[in-house]
Amino acid sequence: MIEIKQLAKKFAVENPKKLSEQEKKDPRLKGRFFHSVQDVSFTCQKGQVLGLLGPNGAGKTTTLRMLSTALKPDGGSVEIDGDNVLTNPVIARKKIGFLSGSTGLYGRLTGRENIHYFGQLHGMSEESIASRIKELADLLDMHNFLDRRSENFSTGMKQKTAIARAVVHSPELVILDEPTTGLDIMATQTVLEFIRGLKEQGTPVIFSTHHLDEVEELCDKVTVIDQGCTMFDGDIASFKALAEGSLHQSFMAAIQSTTSE
Template identity: 80%
Template structure:
């Protein structure tokens, strides 16, 4: 189980005069600080898939980066199975599998070598690595390109390797930032099937998306963020009830709440 309470993060703005008119109108801009995330809370229990929704610039990626310990929050708490992971980032990285918005593969390495490198960072033995990569290659349909240099991969190939790299150490929680963006239909279905497999294993999964059909197909819970604030966090059924079963309507309704 992962529980997030009251996360907040602000960034300094070196020169506010250089901001666009839209950026200057954002209520989160206060003096020389932009409060990207003001107050975000959400929960995801074992075997649940949580869809994180919000408009562009809402603070979703900043929230996910704080969960992964890539960013240190100004306030708030993150616990995984009762352990406060913010106080010990090393423990957090063992417990969390994180896919960022950018695959960030080493182009001169093969797909297998990219995954092996991160597996070794997690202290896995060569035997464990070989067995785990074989399993992931089967689940993510990577056998045809796994030993090619990743600089020549398609977007879908890169994303599959990046996902495998993120979960090679069998983490307790998996966090995916828009995992299907830019993928074709076949690659998207492979990724969605992989997420279903994590759910069957009892692994909590948090993933951000702009595709409401993915939410309908996969999610048990929904969390909505707008302008750095939590607007909704609850079961999918409760979310759809905001607008008589319409996910699109429910999303718009949740954004309007509190305004």
């Protein structure tokens, strides 16, 4: 089980005068610090897909970056099966596969070489890397571009390669930050099928998205963040029950709540 408790992260504001009027009105701005994440808590069980929702600037990406140990929180804890990954980042990197908002591929390397390099970083054997790349290329439909240099990839090709790179070591938890943004219908469906496959294998997946149809199709749980705080954390049925109507109405009901669920 993945358990996140009371995560918090603030950033120093270098020049308050350069903030927009909207930023100045944000209640998270306190003195010379912006409290991007103030109090975020949720859990995700094995085999569950959790959809992380929130308005732009709510703190979703900051939260996911803390889960991956790319950012060090100011408070709170993240435990995977009882191991506090914040106090032992080495464990975190073994247990977690993380796809950030930008693919960050090495343009002069082929798709295969990008994935292979990360397999080496995780200490995998050459045989294991080769076998895993073939498996991922099958699952993500990558064979027709796998040996081309990634600087010439389309958005969909880059995203598929970045996902394969993130999970090459068969992590215990997969974190995806808006994995379908900018993808066409076919590429989106391939990524969603891949997430469904992870779920069937028992691998928990946490992914942020603005597409509520993806939430309805894939998610067992929903966590809604607004202004750096958890406003809802529950199963999909409970989320739908927040409003008599669409998931959009449930989302609006969650962020208009004044108390954490």
